[in-house]
Amino acid sequence: MSIVGKSIREQSISEKSISVIVADDQEIARTGLRMILDAQPDIHVVGEAGDGRRAVELARRLRPDVCLFDIRMPHLNGIDATRLLAGPDVGDPLAVVIITTFDLDEYVYEALRAGARGFLLKDAGPALLAQAIRAAAGGDALIAPSITARLLGAFAGAGPAAPPAQPIEALTDREEQILLTVARGRTNSEIAAELHISLSTVKSHIASLMTKLGVRNRVEIAMWAYETNRVKH
Known part of the structure; x- marks a missing residue:
């Protein structure tokens, strides 16, 4: 069945695959992401949302293994949606991966602070996208030198909001x-x-x-x- 024209589409969650919800305000972007992810044998898109508020509602109801969020969405942006689902005050956080455009989005650092496990550029290929989803589902995070480290360096260069906390015990x-x-x-x-x-x-x-x-x-x-x-x- 075609997903064109639907802001949210749900499917049953397979116990043998990684369940994902995709949130992006552009329908063509959601369609592309779904096609890429559903082509993977171990990944299954169980829902879509066209805005951040619906994405949070969907995530809380379905409890997917991974949430794939765009940063710029109406009603509630990806950073705030991430904070609600994976922030420091969330007792049972969900795994969130941010997908964004580096040249336009200046809030990736804040997204990581909000609890995102990693992020991708929108021109990332299918293999890297699948790798990021699998990493997040496994409790890990994608820190690709060519992408995440570069962005972390760029945003961390501006300095943290407060001095970084010292370790509670010296590192070996x-x-x-x-x-x-x-x-x-x-x-x-x-x-x-x-x-x-x-x-x-x-x-x-x-x-x-x-x-x-x-x-x-x-x-x-x-x-x-x-x-x-x-x-x-």
Whole structure:
């Protein structure tokens, strides 16, 4: 059935696939995103919204694995929608990935602060889009050197709203290494190979970093690294 002309379309959630809702005020953009994601064997778009308010309502009702939001939407923008679903005060946050246009949107940094796990440029290819969805669904975040690190550097260069918090406990030398690799966009598998340690050890160090830094995901780990000038941008 065609989705043209529908602002929101729902389908049953498959237990074997990653459920996603897509929110963008441009119908042609939603259609394209749905086609790309539904072509993946393990990803299933379960709903669409043409504005931020409907997106939040849909997300709260369906509880998808991942929400894919544009920043610029009517009624409620992507940043505010993200904050309502994944912000610091949300007890059971949803995974949100922002998709945006770098040259036009100046609020990506704020979106990450609002709780987004990652973001993509709108000219990202299908493979990268699918990778970002899978990462978010797995409790991870896409920190691609060519995209996320570049944007984090650009926005962090303006400086945080307040001085970055100091770790509750000093970082070990190994944690400092892990911190830099996360900020540079390495996946857990890449970090394990680069530092010659096991995948479980990488995950353990990242969990320790989140605890010490008081952050919730690797996007915030990367932001902290930029804010404290550990990564030059």
